Amino acid sequence: MAEHLPATIATSIGDLPDSPKYNIKAVCQETGIRPVTLRAWERRYRLLRPHRTRSNYRLYSERDVAVLRWLKTRVDGGLPISTVAGELAEIRRAGAWPEPVPQLPATRPAEGRAAPPQDYAMRLYAALVSHDEAAASLLLGEIHAQYDLKTVCLEVLAPCLVAIGDAWQNGQIRITTEHFASNIVRARLMTLFQAQPMMRTAPRILVGCAPTELHDISSLMLALLLRRDGYRVEFLGQDVHADDLVEYARLERPNLICLAASSESAVRELTRVFNGLATMRPRPKLGFGGRAFNLRPALRESTPGIFMGDTLADGLQKARLLLGA
Ligand code: B12
Structure with missing residues (x-):
């Protein structure tokens, strides 16, 4: 195919042209969906009705391709296609379209069976501590193609970061290496976060770090997984500004601030931030978590708000309990 399929981001999938243009081979190459899967999705869930040529070949529009990218991103995030198809049907019934998904660089699964996540964590660790950015990038692509987002975050990236922290503490690697490694992981997570479709009508969550807190990778993972679960998530990053966050929350009225x-x-x-937020009416749910609360559990009692759990997986579950699935 001489012409590449659209990589630009429209503000709405509905704004994209619906004229028949691309054959099934081009669409599958571009979206990473196998032809047999695409046909099955069409047949079972009536997700798309591509145009047909006179010889009955399917032809897809730019809008169809954007819908398929949206579906694939949600399915890759760990949701069953039946759930995602239901979501799409609901959005369309409301006369709307899903948010367009930016195009990520294509990743190809490795040949044969996937290695266990801990093997990948250690291979990634080795690539990062030797400052081999190309190898790390290839591995990150492979990991993403093998596992759902939750496994990528909790079973590959988190243990890899812990190993990096331990090596730094033991003097086995230098501070520069730790910074290099954590920045590569953070950048990848940010790309994945931005590639998740944003659900504008879903409960709204602000995720970030307490003032002075610089460790924002775990919050970014949480933001990514919550967005993957369909919440409307804004990631605020490191060291939020206490007074400004209170003002922003008064204006935007999020359902949960974590x-x-x-x-x-x-x-x-x-x-201090949560005491400021507690005077809001209606008051958003205020959630907290992180290393400090795991090292000193007594802090869970003395901190205002809701302890979201020891791990990010607990945090996800708690958010579902607080806001509904
Ligand atoms: C990367 C890193 C940094 C980077 C952070 C970059 C970034 N943008 O995040 C930088 C260089 C900025 C940094 C700085 C510092 N760091 Co540092 N850092 C790390 C490292 C290597 C990885 C952190 C990480 O992302 N881990 C992966 C995540 C997933 O793990 P986690 O944060 O522990 O999260 C788990 C739980 O805590 C929980 N969780 C976390 N957040 C949340 C939130 C919610 C809502 C919930 C429910 C759960 C939850 O879920 C996770 C498990 O599922 C760790 C090593 C380690 N063991 O983690 C050290 C580490 C955390 N750092 C450490 C230290 C000492 C520092 C500094 C004080 C160093 C210094 N002297 O300057 C500063 C402090 C800066 C500050 N003001 O915050 C120590 C902390 C020791 C301690 N007593 O707690 C560690 C453990 C290294 C070590 N082995 O000694 N660091």
Whole structure:
């Protein structure tokens, strides 16, 4: 195919042209969906009705391709196609379209059976500590193609970061190496986060770090997984500004604000923000978690708001309980 399928981001899938243009081979190459899967999705869930040529070959429009990218991203995130098809039908019944998904660089699954996640964590660790960015990037692509997002975050990237932290603490790697490695992982997570479709009508969550807190990778993972679960998530990153966040929340009225803290001083700052937010009416749900609360469980009791759990998986579950699935 001489011409590449559209990589630009329209503001709505509905704005994209619906004229027949691309054959099934081109669409499958571009979206990474296998032809047999695409035909099955069409047949079972009536997701798309591509135009037909005189010889009965399917021809897809730019809009069809954008819908398929949206479906594939949600399915890759771990949702069953039946659920995603239901979501699409609901959005269309409301006369709307899903948010367009930016195109990620294509990743190809490795040949044969996937290695266990801990093997990937260690291979990624080796590539990162030797500053081999090309190898790390290839591995990250492979990992993403093999596992759902939750496994990627919790069973590959998190253990890899912990190993990096331990090596730094033991003097086996230098600070520069730790910074290099964590920035590569963070950049990848940010790309994945931005590639998740944003659900404008879903409950709204702000995720970030307490004032002074710089460890924002775990919050980014949480934001990514919550967005993958269909919530409307904004990621605020490191060191939120206490007074400004309170003002922003008064204007935007999120349903849940979730902040992380890894040290006791960050917990004190978090308490200050939450005391400010507690005067809001209606009051958003205020959630917290992070390393500090795991190292000193007594802090869970003395901090205002809701402890979201020891792990990011607990945090996801708690958000579902608080806001509904
Ligand atoms: C990358 C990194 C940094 C980067 C952060 C970059 C970034 N953008 O995030 C930088 C260089 C900025 C940094 C700085 C520092 N770091 Co640092 N860092 C790390 C490292 C290597 C990885 C952190 C990480 O992302 N881990 C992966 C995540 C997934 O793990 P986690 O945060 O523990 O999260 C788990 C739980 O805590 C929980 N969780 C976390 N957040 C949330 C939120 C919610 C809502 C919920 C429910 C659960 C939850 O879920 C996860 C498990 O599922 C760790 C090593 C480690 N063991 O983690 C050290 C580590 C955290 N850092 C450490 C230290 C000491 C520091 C510094 C003080 C160093 C210094 N002297 O300057 C500063 C502090 C800066 C600050 N003001 O915050 C120590 C902390 C020791 C301690 N007593 O707690 C560690 C453990 C390294 C070590 N082995 O000693 N660091």
